[in-house]
Amino acid sequence: MKNIRSLWNSCKKELTCWKSEKRNFLKGICISVFICWLFFNSAKMLIFMIPLAFPWMKYQRGKERKKQKEVLQRQLKEMMLSVSNSLSVGYSLEHALEIALEDLKILDEGKGGVLEKELELLIISMKVNEPVEKLLIKMAENINLEELTQFAQIVVIVRKNGGNLMEIIGKTVNHLNESMQLKEEIRTMTAAKQMEKNIMTVMPFFVLLYVRMTNPGYFSVLYETVLGKGISMAAVLFLMGASIWAERVVTIEI
Structure with a gap:
């Protein structure tokens, strides 16, 4: 009974998330309708x-x-770079964060990204004498980004035990920049394979669509017999499995 209730609660939570993801939901419906029409010629298969x-x-x-x-x-790298430059000319960390917010607004072109909004809330709280290190920890928890959490922890340690904050932040920025460059290089190297994967994924559908449009009765045996429907179902499952496997092959996580 508990397992059923837990499954039901998970389904309700999932369905709630779909309200803000209508575009992906409609995309899924269109793909499902296309597959049911192309492979089974039946709306009942949508069930x-x-x-x-x-x-x-x-x-x-x-x-x-x-x-x-x-x-x-990318935004965090720019923020930390701005903070590092401000510290190097003698500004306090608090003032450096204010300058970083202005730089983010220019970079974001007024779109109001997540990091920009959180940083703005941090500065508002900072002006009522909230400790900046605690605010950074709270900001890192809200955004849930590993690099920002590390940055907040560094500020807490330096403020508590002393140290060269400018030098430490500079090294952190360099490390983050190297990591992002490595990711960009890997993305560039795998771009061709990603394109090949996408082409190979959609090619069977285009071939079947071409045959059906040019010779409508060619797939009648697949739509009208039990064996044909079984073969169609096996083909769909095989194509889905191949797409998932290909996605994992070309995806490299760092």
Whole structure:
């Protein structure tokens, strides 16, 4: 009973997330309709596609989070670089963060990214005499970015035990920059393979679509017999499995 209740709560939580992900949901529906029409020529098969909506939405959400993380890392690098430059000319950390906010606004072109909003809240709280190190820790918890957490911890340690904050932040910026450059190099090296993977994924669908449009009765045996429907289902599962496997092959995590 507990397992059923837990599963139901997970489903409700997942469905709640879909309200803000309508674009991905509609995209999934269109793909499902296309597959049911192309492989089964039956709208009834959409019923069997419903359970696939959950992994599909989680996969799309993971891709969105990965993109957001890359954007945040670039913005964080610029923020820390601005802070490092301000510290090098004698500004305090508090004033350096204010300058970094202005630089982020110029970089973001007024779009108001997550890091910019959190930094703005930090500065507002800082003006009412909240300790900057505690505010940075809170900011890192809200954003949940490893590099920002490390930066906040460094500030806490330096403020507590003493040390050259400018030098430490400079080294942190260099480390972050090297890491991002490595990721960019890997992304460039695997770009061609990603393109090949995308082409190989969609090619079977285009071939089947071409055959069906030019010779509508060619796939009748697949749509009208039990064996044909089984072969179509096996083909769909095989193509899905091959796409997932290919995605893992060309994805390199650092």
